Amino acid sequence: MKLGFFTMPVHPQGRNYTETLKEDREAFILADKLGYSEALCGEHLTDAVENIPSSMMFIASLASATTHIKLGTAVINLPHSHPVVIASNAAMLDHLLEGRFLMGVGAGILRSDAEAMGILDQDRNAMFVEAIDHILGIWLGDPPYNLKGKYWTISTEKSLWPEIGLGPIVKPYQKPHPPILGTATDPNSQGLIALGRRGWWPVSSNFLHSNLVANHWRNYAQGCQEGGHRADRANWRLARSLCVNEDDKLAIAYGQTDAKSPYRFYMSQLSQKLARGRRLGGFKSHPEMPDEAVTLDYIMENFVIAGSPNRVVDKILALREKIGDFGTLLYCGKNWTDPRLGRRSMELMAEKVMPAVNAAIRGAKAAE
Numbered sequence: 001m002k003l004g005f006f007t008m009p010v011h012p013q014g015r016n017y018t019e020t021l022k023e024d025r026e027a028f029i030l031a032d033k034l035g036y037s038e039a040l041c042g043e044h045l046t047d048a049v050e051n052i053p054s055s056m057m058f059i060a061s062l063a064s065a066t067t068h069i070k071l072g073t074a075v076i077n078l079p080h081s082h083p084v085v086i087a088s089n090a091a092m093l094d095h096l097l098e099g100r101f102l103m104g105v106g107a108g109i110l111r112s113d114a115e116a117m118g119i120l121d122q123d124r125n126a127m128f129v130e131a132i133d134h135i136l137g138i139w140l141g142d143p144p145y146n147l148k149g150k151y152w153t154i155s156t157e158k159s160l161w162p163e164i165g166l167g168p169i170v171k172p173y174q175k176p177h178p179p180i181l182g183t184a185t186d187p188n189s190q191g192l193i194a195l196g197r198r199g200w201w202p203v204s205s206n207f208l209h210s211n212l213v214a215n216h217w218r219n220y221a222q223g224c225q226e227g228g229h230r231a232d233r234a235n236w237r238l239a240r241s242l243c244v245n246e247d248d249k250l251a252i253a254y255g256q257t258d259a260k261s262p263y264r265f266y267m268s269q270l271s272q273k274l275a276r277g278r279r280l281g282g283f284k285s286h287p288e289m290p291d292e293a294v295t296l297d298y299i300m301e302n303f304v305i306a307g308s309p310n311r312v313v314d315k316i317l318a319l320r321e322k323i324g325d326f327g328t329l330l331y332c333g334k335n336w337t338d339p340r341l342g343r344r345s346m347e348l349m350a351e352k353v354m355p356a357v358n359a360a361i362r363g364a365k366a367a368e
Helices: 017-034 055-060 083-096 111-117 124-140 191-198 213-227 248-257 262-276 296-303 309-323 339-367
Strands: 002-007 038-041 070-077 101-106 180-184 201-204 237-244 304-307 328-332
Touching: 002 017, 002 339, 017 038, 017 055, 017 339, 038 055, 038 101, 055 070, 055 083, 070 180, 083 101, 083 124, 101 124, 180 191, 191 201, 191 213, 201 213, 213 309, 237 248, 237 262, 237 309, 237 339, 248 262, 248 296, 248 304, 248 339, 262 296, 262 304, 296 304, 304 309, 309 339, 328 339
Parallel strands: 002 038, 002 328, 038 070, 070 101, 101 180, 180 201, 201 237, 237 304, 237 328
Antiparallel strands: none
């Protein structure tokens, strides 16, 4: 099992924006030094708490500051930009990273983003599908292009001048293109079936109860079968909120119970947004559970793994036993309310927890 990193990010309102950007970059650089396999970043345009508007621009700032780690978007909200802009920028980023780029894509979930972009009443899922088809058409095709759709038409026929280089759009470093990922929170996400049909990679949200995570794999595997692709569990990523410290009580306080816990703030923010959109299904241990039962204390107990390294190892192994193999555990970054504790948790995950998890997995497989 690989260890990756994912941040949305979520910072309290009122924090200095320059400082939170520095902190977010520091977390990615630390993940690289600790041997995390990948680090992914989300984006929103109109959120003072989740305040990175361009995931591609953010990870581009890390190209020369990191060495081995793969850097990815989770996700680029495709309806918010023209497909030519996304295709060319993503291809350039892939070259800057020399193939360390993972391209997570989505339709965008914030209504305020859509309103600001003037697409609140548009079918953003349809826009997403058309946009990714255009992007792939650009990457796999040649000028002058002839890509027509409901929302965008792409061509350089009238201005093509190959003798001096006018008309082509840059292609990615990785061939035929960077790995494409999609994230899902809905327990019965149909998007994962579509993802599997295309042979892309799934990311299961950290807002999905452990009772429901296996649904994601079933849907993804169904899509892979329909699309003629092999469903490889090594490509499945599962995000979880984790807090590790040598002091078990301190980890539980910082990660779950203390009123000033950045994990409580994170879960409070996200659960309020999901509740407003009537999208609390992922938090529920069973479908019949009423919305009012999804309290913050319930969420902290069920959606944050906190404790000493041994305690966290046991919980990760129990989760794997419940849902089956998955390739990458994504550690969900939080605001560094206490920078020392934030860094130490990431260090212990890499240096103590994951080696023990993988030793247990190897031991169990050898005994089979």
